[in-house]
Every structure is written in C-alpha cells, then in structure tokens.
Amino acid sequence: MARQRIPVVLVAGFLGSGKTTMLNHLLANREGVRVGVVVNDFGSVNIDALAVSGQVDTMVSLGNGCLCCAVDASGLDAMLGRLSNAEAGIDVIVVEASGIAEPRDLLRLMIASENPDIRYGGLAEVVDAAEFDRSLERHPELAEHLRIADLVVVNKADRVTPGALAKLTATVEEFAPGVPLLVTDHGRVDPQLFFDPKPRERFGQLSFDDLREHDHHDHSEHLHAAYESVTFTTDRPLSPRRLLAFLEQRPPGLYRVKGHVDLGPRSRFGLHTVGAFIQLDRSAWPAGRPRRSELVLIGAGLDAEDVTRRLTECVAEDDTLDERGLLRILRYLDEPADPAAAEDSTDPAEQPDQAEPSEQD
Ligand SMILES: Nc1nc2c(ncn2[C@@H]2O[C@H](COP(=O)(O)OP(=O)(O)OP(=O)(O)O)[C@@H](O)[C@H]2O)c(=O)[nH]1
Known part of the structure; x- marks a missing residue:
C-alpha cells in the first residue's frame, strides 16, 4: 500500500x-x-x-x-x-x-x-x-x-x-x-x-x-481559538458532479475536508482538501465493510447546517456509475507515491482514464 x-x-x-x-x-x-x-x-x-x-x-x-x-x-x-x-x-x-x-x-x-x-x-x-x-x-x-x-x-x-x-x-x-x-x-x-492527533495506545507505558x-x-x-468541525456520513453514493461543484464552490469558512467518498459502483476514493486544493486518491473498499461516504469538514465561521444541507444535496439519485462525472472529478486524482500500489489494483474503476474532460460535458 x-x-x-x-x-x-x-x-x-x-x-x-x-x-x-x-x-x-x-x-x-x-x-x-x-x-x-x-x-x-x-x-x-x-x-x-x-x-x-x-x-x-x-x-x-x-x-x-x-x-x-x-x-x-x-x-x-x-x-x-x-x-x-x-x-x-x-x-x-x-x-x-x-x-x-x-x-x-x-x-x-x-x-x-x-x-x-x-x-x-x-x-x-x-x-x-x-x-x-x-x-x-x-x-x-x-x-x-x-x-x-x-x-x-x-x-x-x-x-x-x-x-x-x-x-x-x-x-x-x-x-x-x-x-x-x-x-x-x-x-x-x-x-x-x-x-x-495520533490515536492513543490503550495499554503500555x-x-x-x-x-x-x-x-x-x-x-x-x-x-484554543475556536473552530468548527462537521461530520457527514451517508450509505448512499454521492454524485461526482455535485460533489465537485461543492468542493469548487466551497462554503465560506471551510478550511479542510478529509475522509472518503463512495462515487458509485467500485468507486471509493480518499478525499483531502485544504482551501482550494483538492486531492483524491484511489482507495479500496475494506473487506466486509458496507459502502459509505464519511467526511469531516473543518473550518472557522462554518455554517454547519448549510454544509450538511449542501452535502445532502450531493447524494446521487441511484447507484449507477456517472462515468463522465467521475472523469471530471478525477482531474484531482493524485498518483500514488508507490507505483506498485496502482499495479496491485485489479479494479478497473480504480484505474480511470485521466483525460481532461471537455468543457461541454
Ligand atoms: N501581547 C501579545 N504578544 C504576542 C502575541 N503573540 C506573540 N507576541 C509577541 O510578539 C513578539 C513577536 O512574536 P514572534 O512569534 O516572534 O513573531 P514572528 O512572526 O515569528 O516574528 P518574525 O520571525 O520576526 O517575523 C514576541 O515578543 C511575542 O512574545 C500576542 O498574541 N499578544
């Protein structure tokens, strides 16, 4: 990995x-x-x-x-x-x-x-x-x-x-x-x-x-100067297009987003953002765990209700793969630091074509 x-x-x-x-x-x-x-x-x-x-x-x-x-x-x-x-x-x-x-x-x-x-x-x-x-x-x-x-x-x-x-x-x-x-x-x-913070060991010195x-x-x-953090989870897939729009027109006060998102069948990605900087990485479904998106959003002066509402609007209508939408958001895909990790992946959805989508899409 x-x-x-x-x-x-x-x-x-x-x-x-x-x-x-x-x-x-x-x-x-x-x-x-x-x-x-x-x-x-x-x-x-x-x-x-x-x-x-x-x-x-x-x-x-x-x-x-x-x-x-x-x-x-x-x-x-x-x-x-x-x-x-x-x-x-x-x-x-x-x-x-x-x-x-x-x-x-x-x-x-x-x-x-x-x-x-x-x-x-x-x-x-x-x-x-x-x-x-x-x-x-x-x-x-x-x-x-x-x-x-x-x-x-x-x-x-x-x-x-x-x-x-x-x-x-x-x-x-x-x-x-x-x-x-x-x-x-x-x-x-x-x-x-x-x-x-590092997770703490329960036992030990x-x-x-x-x-x-x-x-x-x-x-x-x-x-500590105050900041807000909002957690958003859903068991339904997110629409890549809507999520991209959310990230590109981010709510005022949003500083950082971290977590992973389900963008349709066989399309799970880790997501990190800081300000306007967006980064997705390939990520496999953990064995035996249900598909779900889990995000933590951190900022100062965030309107938590508005953030949750906007993310809820990103939930897709159904579970079909929006390939064009996926291509659009994958412009932010980060190549793995270890190329062997990509070669290990046998899931075609985790080897997306990275061609820049056309503006008409
Ligand atoms: N009253 C007050 N003094 C502060 C505060 N924060 C820092 N200082 C003091 O302001 C001075 C400058 O702080 P530094 O942290 O060295 O500032 P800096 O930005 O690293 O400075 P440079 O490296 O020179 O650019 C120090 O004497 C600090 O103790 C504050 O919130 N209130």
Whole structure:
C-alpha cells in the first residue's frame, strides 16, 4: 500500500506577527504527532531557530523525533525531501516563512514540488491585530497575502479593543471573502486544524506526552481559538458532479475536508482538501465493510447546517456509475507515491482514464 503523503503547512505573516509563537504553541500541543519544522528565514535565522529549537530540543529528548532546520527558499525542496524521508518518521511538516518572504513564492514552490511523499497542507497567514492598519499601509501586498491564504489567524487580539477587532475582522473578510478566520492571542490555535492527533495506545507505558496532557487537560479547552468541525456520513453514493461543484464552490469558512467518498459502483476514493486544493486518491473498499461516504469538514465561521444541507444535496439519485462525472472529478486524482500500489489494483474503476474532460460535458 502507498505511504500516506505528509501534509506541509506553510505559516506566513509579517515581521513580529506571531508566527514563531504559533509554531511553538503547535509543537507544545502536538499530541504525539511528529512534526518536522522548517524555518525559512532570510534575516534572523538564529533568533528564530533558537526560539523554536528550545521547544524542539525538549521534544527530541522525549524521543519523538522533531526536527528543526533553517533554510532559504532554494533549499526548501531539498529540506522537504529530507523531512519526508520514511526514516524520519514525520507526520506533518510546518514551514515558517520569514517575515519578508513572499508567501506566493513559497506556495508555488510547494505546489511545484515533485516530491511524491508530500502534499500541500495549507497556508496560514498570521496577522498582528495591533499592527494591521500600519502593515497594510506600508505593505499593500498584505491584501494579496490574505487573499491567497487558506486560513487567516488574527493574532494579538489581547492588544486591541473589541471594537477595533470587529473593524479589523470585517476588513480581512472584505479582502479574503470566505477564507476561514481565527481570532486568537499568543498563536493559540487548535493544532487539529492542521493535523490529526495520533490515536492513543490503550495499554503500555505512559509517554511524556500523556503526562503533559494530564498536566494541561483541565485548562486546555480555552487555550484554543475556536473552530468548527462537521461530520457527514451517508450509505448512499454521492454524485461526482455535485460533489465537485461543492468542493469548487466551497462554503465560506471551510478550511479542510478529509475522509472518503463512495462515487458509485467500485468507486471509493480518499478525499483531502485544504482551501482550494483538492486531492483524491484511489482507495479500496475494506473487506466486509458496507459502502459509505464519511467526511469531516473543518473550518472557522462554518455554517454547519448549510454544509450538511449542501452535502445532502450531493447524494446521487441511484447507484449507477456517472462515468463522465467521475472523469471530471478525477482531474484531482493524485498518483500514488508507490507505483506498485496502482499495479496491485485489479479494479478497473480504480484505474480511470485521466483525460481532461471537455468543457461541454
Ligand atoms: N501581547 C501579545 N504578544 C504576542 C502575541 N503573540 C506573540 N507576541 C509577541 O510578539 C513578539 C513577536 O512574536 P514572534 O512569534 O516572534 O513573531 P514572528 O512572526 O515569528 O516574528 P518574525 O520571525 O520576526 O517575523 C514576541 O515578543 C511575542 O512574545 C500576542 O498574541 N499578544
């Protein structure tokens, strides 16, 4: 079976907005997930690398293999290659862009990467609530950064009045309509927005993380900026056309979708999306398990009822295979990292023709 691709999350934002603070928060609350960190810093490598590695060293001593590296953009692909190497055992990679890095360049580099072991995990733009107006005045490109972000984190909420915050969030929403927006302080966003916690072993020795969790558990709830998650399941197949329309005109506030979908007879696919990035992968029906679609949708400012209603409308009328519809959505099919996995598949529906469908379809 092909190895799961490792999500690469990009964290961008202007100087001092709180990227390192958020990264440290994610590292301190990663719940057993092995995080690879790339600090893509042009100016203050040492300061940032030191701040982050203080955290990382602690975790390395826990035996969880967290890595921290400082590179410039040209070294990024090589670094991602090293971190995604199976031996590194990394579950998620977080790239902190320097305060002066152009997030679009990073994004381009990431999407263009030919590394078969990684996938795009989202671009989070951190904004300093107290400096927003000044930043925008000095760097009008901030508007573009917000527009291309998959998630906007308005940080340092403690430094502004509620009125100023409301004005600021309205401005951000104007620049980046539909993009999920989290208001927080000290970068305290829930790590589950970016990566899934590791399932816990029921038996065995308590790990250092377990002990830390007991330590933190009572007060951890309010540490995290709120997000919503919606679960959708159905035993009836989904229409590939309607699902594609849902994904391409995603509900406001939707950041991430994960799960698997039944798109008709012998057509089960894993589905991952982050922002506008959609990825399907071939997936076989688990033996003895009924066909069904199961999706978890995560975002900030999501209208759960509307999301459920729109997904319910994606349910197909019957169980006939909509081949043209399937072809359309399969433009997002990801080739497996391990070509042998594709060869293993004997199901013709799992070997689809990947010709680009014509616009008239
Ligand atoms: N009051 C307040 N201070 C914060 C908050 N978040 C971060 N800071 C402080 O702001 C300063 C800058 O935070 P960093 O996390 O280093 O910011 P950065 O975006 O990584 O900075 P560069 O790497 O220079 O671009 C630090 O002194 C933080 O302690 C917050 O929510 N509220």
